Amino acid sequence: MLNPYHEKIDISRIIQLQNYQYQNALYLEEEVPASSQLDAAVSITSIGHFMLLSMTGSYTTKIADSPAVDDNINHLFVQLVDGANHRELFDDYIPANLFLSPGREKVLAGVDIPVSSPLFLEYPFIYTFPLNGQILVRIRNDSDYANTLRIMFKGIRIFNIQRQDL
Amino acid sequence: MQEFIREGKTFPFPYSVYQALLTQKITGDMLSQINQNHSFSFYKRIDLTTGVFPITIIWRLPEDYGYHLEGLRAYYGQGENLSPVIYYQLYQTNRNRELQDNPIPLRLITTPGSNQLNRYYMVRLNITYAPAAMIKIVIQGQSGQNPEFIDIMTEGLRITREYRTIY
Numbered sequence: 001m002l003n004p005y006h007e008k009i010d011i012s013r014i015i016q017l018q019n020y021q022y023q024n025a026l027y028l029e030e031e032v033p034a035s036s037q038l039d040a041a042v043s044i045t046s047i048g049h050f051m052l053l054s055m056t057g058s059y060t061t062k063i064a065d066s067p068a069v070d071d072n073i074n075h076l077f078v079q080l081v082d083g084a085n086h087r088e089l090f091d092d093y094i095p096a097n098l099f100l101s102p103g104r105e106k107v108l109a110g111v112d113i114p115v116s117s118p119l120f121l122e123y124p125f126i127y128t129f130p131l132n133g134q135i136l137v138r139i140r141n142d143s144d145y146a147n148t149l150r151i152m153f154k155g156i157r158i159f160n161i162q163r164q165d166l
Numbered sequence: 167m168q169e170f171i172r173e174g175k176t177f178p179f180p181y182s183v184y185q186a187l188l189t190q191k192i193t194g195d196m197l198s199q200i201n202q203n204h205s206f207s208f209y210k211r212i213d214l215t216t217g218v219f220p221i222t223i224i225w226r227l228p229e230d231y232g233y234h235l236e237g238l239r240a241y242y243g244q245g246e247n248l249s250p251v252i253y254y255q256l257y258q259t260n261r262n263r264e265l266q267d268n269p270i271p272l273r274l275i276t277t278p279g280s281n282q283l284n285r286y287y288m289v290r291l292n293i294t295y296a297p298a299a300m301i302k303i304v305i306q307g308q309s310g311q312n313p314e315f316i317d318i319m320t321e322g323l324r325i326t327r328e329y330r331t332i333y
Contacts, residue, residue: 017190017191020191020192021191021192049197051192051197089204089205089206089207090206090207090208090209091206091207091208091209091225092208092209092210093209094207094209094319095209095241095317097241098209098239098240098241098317098319099207099239099319123321124205124321125205125207126204126205126323127201127204127205128197128201128204156192158192158197
């Protein structure tokens with residue numbers, strides 16, 4: 001945040017800078033079928049590079065039963081990858097409950113477990129995804145029921161350097 | 167590590183990057199640097215059902231990058247109704263150094279901890295490991311009073327030797 005006591009707020013400068021860079025959020029929502037894994041992706045597109053700064057997210061915790069049961073235990077495991085060069089940014093599949101807040105979503109009515117704490121603490125993560133690349137999210141679901149993962153990637157969109165000369 | 171730092175390997179933007187966004191134009195050099203030194207997380211699940219302690223966790227860094235450890239996150243498996251007495255002790259192998267004088271209860275430095283809480287506070291660490299070093303954690307516990315497993319992950323920065331550019 002700008003500190004008005006220490007920084008001169010130069011509106012014309014800020015407006016000019018926003019021709020090159022601005023805050024941006026990308027969203028991923030994916031339902032992972034029971035006992036399976038898949039690759040989901042967010043396209044960076046040709047607008048510009050995307051400097052990821054943090055993530056927030058949530059996930060469902062359903063298990064198979066009749067009717068379905070929410071057992072309140074994480075079943076989704078995630079590996080973050082730079083899709084442009086397949087550089088792994090997590091060394092392994094990491095449980096969603098370890099790095100995502102607000103965390104578990106209560107999606108079934110009448111389940112005798114508390115709603116997860118509505119805390120939105122960002123998971124700080126700095127990485128630049130190049131334009132035309134993708135944020136690749138490998139997801140594994142060890143439940144016998146489909147579960148959904150939602151992630152917001154928050155960062156800065158930076159136009160291609162050549163565009164600055166246009 | 168000192169030599170490694172002298173080579174000019176620096177960490178990426180601090181989180182005041184939002185401030186920089188409004189006052190400083192992000193250049194290609196900055197982008198390249200962030201691509202070179204970027205966030206990275208290690209993860210391991212530790213089986214506690216054997217009841218045999220201590221358990222040693224090692225993440226071995228390759229020759230081409232170091233790691234700046236900023237924090238640990240942990241989750242105690244299915245043990246939300248238990249009060250597991252799990253201790254950890256952190257080592258920095260490139261300096262052959264114990265980073266704590268004694269094992270410390272894991273729950274003192276990490277959440278969510280138990281399943282129900284879903285809180286994500288974490289004590290900040292500030293430890294730099296050289297390339298080829300090992301991030302070593304020794305887990306201590308008491309037999310018969312533990313959850314089935316611990317999930318543990320790191321927050322931190324991977325610091326590569328290789329200068330990469332995205333252009």
